[in-house]
Amino acid sequence: MTQKSPVESLIQLSAFDPVSREDPHARMKPLREQCPVWRDETAKTWVVSRYADVRAIVSDNTLWRNGINAEEGSFARLLVNQEKLDLPPGERQSILTMDDPDHARIRTPLAKALYARVAKARPKIDAIVKETLDGVAGKKSFDLIEDVAIPIPIITIARILGVDDARLGEFRHWSEGAILALNPVRTPAETAHMEASNAALDAYFTELMAERRAKPQDDLVSDMVALQAAGAPLSDIELKINLLALLIGGNLTTTDLIGNGVRLLLLHPAEREKLAANAALAPQAVEEILRYEGPVDITGRVLSGERELGGCPMHKGQSVMVVLRSANRDPDIFERPDAFDITRKAVPHMSFGGGTHICIGAPLARMEGIAFFSVFFQRFPTLKLVDEAPQWRTLPFFRGLERLMVEV
Template identity: 40%
Template structure:
């Protein structure tokens, strides 16, 4: 049948420019640069969402206090958001409302984030020796091997083993917590199977049940961990409910695991494919700090973050409606030629480097200082231990097909 030249199917903007599209995974910036050149903000005709690809527009939108991060404002036609809503609804009767700082608004957000971030960042600031121990242990497990997968055998073993002791989870529980956390990612994927979705719900139940028991245990006998800190703060009058403590412990665990593992994997991959940058770090290890931030700019582990307006408006000439997911593509913003000199050059001495990998505004990532410390220690530790580290395979690295995530499925290396 001859194609009808009059017929133009609706452009599925959010899908085409998501990690579900193999073309985007292979070469994201060919598509994202073309999109930005066409429109820095465009409404998707198939989902109530606006895609923003420009740095300044994206940063200002994320920082706009009038916009909410609560996806409950999104209409039911937003089938991407619906996955998360369904998981929340499935556990609400048993575990209460999803009151994480990610979705709380205005004063409620400031109150809860203030209490949780204060306690969490105090622990993160002391975490350097713990991180060094975790990195050493991850390296020790690889001793004697001629090669291994950076993602599953190194990067994924670090953040959970740092977060565990910080939050108060026992070492023996971490493999289970990790499996529950990873099962949750399918909630974001509209192409998931029902089985994967059931696992996401089971994972959420598992984590919330675990923290509910842990809170009860620490209330009876305090320990040296964040759960005990939050219970103590509550006891001293900090205005935070039991339910808010529970759900925010869940948020810290889930937000801090794969994101940071992907940062480590991406940064190793970038340094092995940019030998001159690696040589500079080997000559001057202090360069690992700007190198990790450049890796965050160049390959941000989270590629999208959104706000939900409570009334209609306009952004960069593009009209939006109440509840539209105003979504910044962080990969695109971090390589916007209007904001960055040579945006597609991986330059570890780039200064300043105000990338959007951790978002912006009042919801900006609370774990950024910890993620940076972990990324720096994990990558430097690996380079120091294996001076001959090199990639063991040819071809484009395999990126995972998880929407909103830029993370490698595997990255095989040889060490001699």
């Protein structure tokens, strides 16, 4: 691709950039139109923004995920934990950045157990949504993020894992600490909170696994230790790293699905009225929220061989970042891509990635979103935004609100 890119660096597509923080599509649209396959030489990565190309890359299971295979100095390499390079692959990273055969070895039993748990979780999730909304019901105004969108995913995953009620407060504190791992510009206090939380979660998971081995309960940790006992080839350390990955991968993202969705529906009263009048629209509303303002901007792969995309020759070991958010607004796929319409029929958005690394928590996130949006606007029919100017978080490559003050 010889055309000059309208974007100078990958970072300009993230919430670190004031223009993108305000409206990511102000940068993504011209990039997709003018330079859909672009090489950022500073970050040493390809940046791919057209739907067809994004889908082709994430669905290609011959590509690598682990940044260790990427060229020196490339963006993908930043995700490699240099301090743990001497450890075996399963003990230095989660499935998120792992390649086969280790990825399949660990993901297969975890997905099997998680999906079976999620399939029967709806009554529990409905009860968690109800309890959480009961907690704000008497207030004249509240922060939807702090009071509603943060607790729902944390309590849900705690119940699925089997966290004891008495430890729920601590578990929430540690979970909030663990997701600080997503923030590359932590304050020293945040880093200390993250490290203490990771250590506490590690100790707690060790304890929970021992308890469930001795006395199984109806929860995911019991399922996982039973699968280990039945021969699933994953160690305790690998299991703990991946239980932690469920918290890191799942909590903030689902918070943002709820927070971004509430804001969008408050800004689009006609859509909100349709949903309030017909709770059966909740599944479509969730898909449209994921498409229109999904929580995650990008994901990535590493080239395992030579290939060509959009006329550009790409080489083995090069990093490729795919802009999921841009793919979700591609007019080649979506009619009126910039319209928020919860009655869209097919919404094949890219917000959960694809291929063998497709988000393992997607069925759970969808279920939480559907449980929430099926009841929220019936329960708060007069809800208003206190301030229309959104307070977006400055977390690179995630889009979500710091606060969302609403008035009943």
